[in-house]
Amino acid sequence: MVSRADLDKIQRFLQDSVGEHPVVVGVSGGIDSAVVLALCAAAFDTSRIHAFFLPDRNSAGDIKYVRELSNALGVKIQEISLESFVDPFISAFKVSDIRLLGNIKSRLRMIILYYHANLHNGLVIGTTNRTEYMTGYFTKFGDGACDIEPILNLYKHDVRDAARMLGIPLSIIERKPSAGLYPGQTDEDELGLTYDFLDMGLRQISTGKYDSSDAGIARLIGMVKETSHKRELPKSLPPADGS
Numbered sequence: 001m002v003s004r005a006d007l008d009k010i011q012r013f014l015q016d017s018v019g020e021h022p023v024v025v026g027v028s029g030g031i032d033s034a035v036v037l038a039l040c041a042a043a044f045d046t047s048r049i050h051a052f053f054l055p056d057r058n059s060a061g062d063i064k065y066v067r068e069l070s071n072a073l074g075v076k077i078q079e080i081s082l083e084s085f086v087d088p089f090i091s092a093f094k095v096s097d098i099r100l101l102g103n104i105k106s107r108l109r110m111i112i113l114y115y116h117a118n119l120h121n122g123l124v125i126g127t128t129n130r131t132e133y134m135t136g137y138f139t140k141f142g143d144g145a146c147d148i149e150p151i152l153n154l155y156k157h158d159v160r161d162a163a164r165m166l167g168i169p170l171s172i173i174e175r176k177p178s179a180g181l182y183p184g185q186t187d188e189d190e191l192g193l194t195y196d197f198l199d200m201g202l203r204q205i206s207t208g209k210y211d212s213s214d215a216g217i218a219r220l221i222g223m224v225k226e227t228s229h230k231r232e233l234p235k236s237l238p239p240a241d242g243s
Contacts, residue, residue, distance in 0.1 A: 002154065002161040010150050011043040014125075017148050022048045022122035026113050026143075027069065027077050028180065029053070029062030031163050031172055032151065033127040034069050038166040039150055040125060041073045050116055051077040054109045056086060059180035068169040082108060102179065106142030114145075123147040131156040131198050135220070136227020137191060144230060155202065156195040193220065 014023075023040050027033045040049050053066045063079065070077045085108045086101075095101050110124070117124045126146030128138050133152055138144040151159060156177075163173045177187040177195065188194050193201075193216060201220045204210035210217050 002158045010039055014043045014150055018123055022120045024050045024113050024117045024122045024124045027051050027053050029065035032129055034168045034172050035159050035162050036127045041075050046075050049075055051075055053077050053079045054082050056082040065172050072169050103139050106139035110142050110145045129154050129156055129159050134202050135223045136230045140230050155199040157199050
């Protein structure tokens with residue numbers, strides 16, 4: 001369980017890592033980005049925080065949660081529609097695959113966030129939790145691209161605990177996690193496993209004490225192995241001269 005001391009440690013980590021730079025945060029209306037924004041609001045003056053909501057057609061309904069979060073934290077969140085960026089890709093490449101389109105959207109969002117980071121000489125703060133990171137449930141060079149990951153050490157249930165301690169609106173805490181790829185989509189349906197099971201299984205795997213005959217654990221081990229490339233730097237050969 002996350003303690004106040006754990007949250008204070010993350011805030012100090014943010015302050016030490018960011019220095020005097022402004023911070024740029026993408027907000028979705030979900031619990032992970034809400035917790036990250038709350039941690040930033042606790043660590044920095046709001047004048048240094050540039051928060052953005054980047055909805056597409058499927059996530060436009062999330063604005064009510066974003067507004068609740070903005071009011072609760074006293075942080076302004078700017079809305080920029082993603083459609084004018086996405087539509088040219090759909091038209092140029094005749095994109096119809098939902099997964100491909102989801103990756104395009106995620107990477108376009110990060111382009112927009114990094115534009116504003118460049119504009120303000122700021123740093124992009126990531127919102128990936130440990131459960132998503134270890135299962136590869138993020139887009140490489142999309143939501144996985146950032147300068148600092150403040151909640152990468154927190155499993156999903158830790159994030160829920162942190163949200164309650166940080167005063168995140170209950171409507172956001174109780175929402176079913178969703179990447180907003182299409183209407184009705186939820187993370188757990190797409191993953192085929194609940195976050196509670198994923199958290200438990202990942203903890204067991206990390207200690208080496210797990211039941212390999214359990215079908216869910218076996219599937220989870222496969223997910224971790226298959227997505228290992230997302231957690232590694234690009235592979236390369238050593239220098240030609242051997243130095």
